[in-house]
């Protein structure tokens with residue numbers, strides 16, 4: 001049950017004075033963190049300003065700089081309406097001791113203007129000044145106030161991210177009304193920790209965020225922001241710690257077989273394990289032998305060889321008599337895993353099956369029967385299938401490939417599939433350490449930092465689209481030498497239709513100029529069509545594969561040596577790195593061509609530079625985090641895990657570590673959140689929409 005002290009904050013925004021159904025709807029689509037629920041007062045309060053306008057800046061007309069926002073104390077001189085029906089704007093002149101200025105209005109409402117700017121009277125006017133041919137003017141001032149109403153203008157006015165149809169004034173009013181509902185809440189912070197940092201109370205911090213007194217008040221390092229960011233991080237760390245405690249408490253099963261099956265798997269490989277792979281397997285074996293459940297994240301760059309580690313883990317569990325499941329994010333990948341694992345599984349005696357959305361009802365039933373009978377040891381499929389009705393005789397280990405579409409919810413849902421299920425999550429997005437904490441604070445981590453030996457580095461160049469012909473020429477000679485090429489087409493997020501047109505165009509043009517069949521894969525094709533195209537490319541029947549980013553994750557064609565990424569400037573770093581990882585998987589030198597359309601923006605330029613300079617995924621991830629916020633990297637929107645609203649992983653990394661330790665200590669001393677601080681912490685979890693975790697508490 002949500003503590004009743006929070007009720008005013010969870011009321012819908014439409015209960016606030018001055019917010020009608022239209023604005024409420026707008027705020028809901030813009031701010032609501034709970035799908036299907038109207039935006040709440042709390043949603044408004046957690047909508048943080050990204051800057052503040054200083055209305056105290058009063059330089060006088062003559063000393064106002066062009067482009068600056070200033071507040072002027074003026075006497076109104078003259079109204080100069082444009083000729084009726086004409087396009088000329090309405091001008092009002094005014095003066096102070098230093099000079100005179102025009103206020104300019106387009107589409108004027110004349111009677112309103114006459115009331116607001118009475119000739120001969122003093123007015124306080126605030127807005128942006130611009131100078132044209134040595135005359136200052138202000139187009140549509142933000143404020144016009146009689147001297148006695150001057151208080152109505154905030155000295156420092158917060159500036160919020162907006163959405164179409166939502167004016168700054170409307171949003172400001174809504175936020176002020178929301179602040180009026182803010183109750184005093186019990187303190188959930190540890191007293192000495194709070195004092196030591198000179199942090200204010202929660203409500204004071206939130207008030208100051210929306211009513212800053214100084215510019216610095218809304219800086220990430222201000223005590224107000226620090227406190228709120230810490231609150232949010234603590235809520236998230238506490239929720240993760242609760243999930244973890246719950247998973248552990250449900251009890252794991254000791255799996256300590258002889259290891260013979262795992263040894264057979266490893267010795268059947270045509271290569272030796274890298275030290276990273278060997279040590280990850282050791283970590284996993286140790287986890288499996290414990291009576292608690294394994295919850296481990298395996299991080300490794302593309303091509304680092306995570307699949308082998310997964311297979312070794314699965315072998316251990318299968319030898320112990322249980323079943324394993326490998327979940328892939330897409331059907332293509334599920335098939336690819338199945339195909340590449342089949343020979344090895346057959347050789348060592350692991351009974352392998354594939355479950356996909358394409359199975360007929362009959363096939364599906366048959367597989368299900370075998371799973372229930374324990375006649376299948378290992379099943380490969382997509383996430384979706386496992387979220388459904390699939391059951392097992394004795395599911396022991398689930399391996400999730402490419403987790404970041406796999407959030408806390410899904411992890412919880414898995415618990416239901418079997419007794420003491422161990423979980424191994426693999427990610428090829430080398431998430432920086434700070435973000436690992438954010439999202440996977442509940443997991444242990446193994447990292448594959450070394451690449452399999454014999455890999456040749458990938459040479460990366462960036463080339464302007466103007467030189468397309470030259471690139472096509474080089475591709476032609478590469479193909480003549482027997483190389484294989486991926487050609488990734490631009491991503492136009494706004495429109496799938498344009499994407500499709502672009503990829504089909506490129507495909508046609510390449511077939512024409514290269515005078516050979518080129519494979520094509522895009523999101524609108526059926527799974528069969530995609531399979532067929534991939535297969536043709538893999539077998540060498542075609543030498544070029546044109547694709548949208550569907551090839552992004554995991555696709556393995558070891559003899560592909562060139563990847564061309566068109567409109568590389570539109571892709572994020574993590575994505576470029578993922579894409580580049582499609583090549584450099586074999587023993588031949590590979591290259592990556594980043595085709596960009598100039599002129600490059602600053603960030604896009606920086607991204608392409610980083611790509612040229614390094615192949616190290618972890619380094620790239622750190623740089624990526626600097627270039628943009630954390631939410632984007634994790635794709636939090638997709639995963640359904642609410643992202644951060646106040647905290648910024650790149651600014652508040654140090655707080656994250658403290659929050660993690662704090663959460664751990666809290667659960668050690670007050671596992672059911674029953675003490676007064678524990679009760680206050682429950683409020684905190686609700687406030688930041690982490691209350692799902694509360695249901696895991698034994699006492700509810």
Ligand code: ADP
Pocket residue numbers: 271272273274277300301302303304305306307308428452453554556558585
């Ligand atoms: P990822 O980590 O991207 O999932 P994969 O598991 O798909 O990487 O491995 C990429 C390729 O490297 C595969 O063809 C795999 O057989 C090969 N590979 C994996 N481990 C090694 C190793 N230790 N030595 C040589 N090749 C390896």
Ligand code: MG
Pocket residue numbers: 306307401554
């Ligand atoms: Mg993989």
